Amino acid sequence: MIKPIVVLTLVAVPLFVAAQTAPAGSAGKGQQTFLTQNCYYCHGTVGQGSRDGARIAATSLTADGLIRYVRKPAGAMPAYTEKVISDQDLRDIYAYLKAQPAAKTPKEIPILDQSRDK
């Protein structure tokens, strides 16, 4: 069996830092949708990112910015139209991503902090 593997480029997520309204979605529903719609394939179950998808946990996008990006993404991400996922579903996902805690610093994780020792 021969399986070609394309090394996908990381999705370049534009940073929309404009003022935003509070998330209008449900983080609980968003988590469920994030998993059932298989967003985690590339972005990881908590949006931590991977070789195949950018880190989107605690995203700095607005909800509208996220929706715009999902409809017309750059890079390797496929476009998800409203036929595939609704705006409301994306607002729920946005709420889930915003609810993710920021990562600790490496100094707060002994294994990472000591990983340079050798």
Add this chain to the structure above:
Amino acid sequence: MAKSKKPSVNRRGFLKGAAVGAAALVATPAIAGVPVPVQAAAPRPGTTLPSASLAVAETSPPPRADVYTTDRPGSDFMVDVIKSLGIEYVAANPGSSFRALHESFINYGSNKMPELLTCMHEESSVAMAHGYAKIEGKPLMVMAHGTVGLQHASMAIYNAYADRVPVYIVLGNILDGQWRRSDVEWAHAVQDCASMVRDYTKWDDSPVSLTGFAESAIRAYKIAMTPPMGPVVLVADAVLQEEPVPEQERGRLRVPKLSVTAPPAGDPAAVSELAKMLVAAENPLIVTGRPARTPNGLKSLVELAELLQVPVLDRRQRMNFPTRHPLYGTGSLATADFVLGLEVPDFWQVIHAQTPVSKMGMESRLLTKPDAKLATLSTTDLLTKANYQDFGRYNEVDLAIGGDAETTLPSLIEACRKLITADRRRAIDARGARLAEASKKLQDQALQDAAWGWDSSPITTARMSAEIWNQIKNEDWSLVSDVVFQSFWPTRLWNFTKHYQFIGGHGAYGVGYNAPAAVGAALANRKYGRLTVNIQSDGDLNYAPGVLWTAAHHKIPLLNIMHNNRSYHQERMYVADMAARAQRDVSRVGIGNDISNPNVDYATMAKAYGMFSIGPIENPADLGPAIKRAIEVVKKGEPALIDVVSQPR
């Protein structure tokens, strides 16, 4: 081969004699040209005549006695030839077409140099040889049926070919139909064994005499080991194996001397031109595929990069460059004014971006500046076949040097050294300072990125890699799996410095390679006392999990950490792309891709094959202690497996 003092009868000669005797039994000439059955002749009354058979026995030359034994089958001589090559192991799933060779290895050859390895799939045999060669730098031998065994082995051979790795394959076959004893042997016989894999092997032969076998066996080794290296196939005819060495050949048989071919070096004038381009460039970049065949290659590459302060963009196909070196990964195609590809099989892919699979159409874009100069130094131009397309797109470069990079690097370094003026030295040093700063930022960024999702379950591949590193960093370790499926975390977090610490991946992306290649690499590492680590994808292991038994049976110390994302994940991402493109239900793309419901219990699987195991582990806090415990087992000379339920990538 020592001469025997006992007379021996050639089987062909014996059968010829037996046939004559049998003909005499059934027919006695009476009238010229008309045979009369013996039993039809009437006995004379009153006399006691010998029976027909006795009469024939008394009046004919005595029939050749049944030949039950020989003390020197041809396969013994074949073993003499193979022993001369210094091959350590023969990996094989047993097969009748090489039964004599099998027996000669274990008895005549005392099962030493080479020692037989019991494999449960021919794909495993070849992939073990693939992994072994990348650590040891020389081939391991594989035996297989010329038909069904080779069919099993073929994907692994293609991987080794595309990865330019020497594998020494000997196939059994019964060429002469008169010698096939059953429908099995007919079904397992073939006119031209190697034709099936000729498109992706370097050379093959089907010798019809022992003298021919000896010469072809030595030639095959020589060809396999000459860069660009690759798999070779030698057919050992079963009759040659099983029958005694013919009388007429005994005095003539000898093992030819192996004359290893020196690797091809790049043309001196072209190397001089390349040196000028490298020294003159303001922002040069080196891209590495497989230039470091040996530790010397790694050493030379570091010397060249440091001399010119050139960043190295590593394709991770071998251990080419230390991962924490300030020049590792700090370059950019976008800013480079000169790019040198060293043994890069897919150079075009490196310097171009193409429309991703998630989008319609196909366009490509050059990633370098339009006026950037491009050069390649590689043996890929010295071995190109037509049918299989692993050679990739045609490269439009300014200078292409056909030669082995590792062999050519010392002369390139010297040529560069002579060209560096004081002005160039200052510019080079300034570039080095900039790159060192960029390197520090890259390494800090890796640690920060690894912290995201640290405590999540399934366990992140970053956490998994960090936990492994925490347990092995003070050991003499060797990672024998690819890093692509773990989002490159090992190469981002671990300190790779030695040649045996990384061996790249499949070659041709044929899944099923990793588990057996890891066992082969661990086998090579065993005599050096290295701690071998394999991060094992679940989909890959399920092709031929019997290799776990081979590792346990032969006591090959190997730490297997399952990257168990419960899917053929690359494929489900592709199918998700297709669903999104077609504006259909993305939630269904796990169908046909997921390996769940039921989940495979890899710890139980490993136990069934006689291997120590722990898992499944879902809580990241449990991972470190499990790795520590498994390492204790591995250090005692046993393999171990930890099943880690992991994030997709």
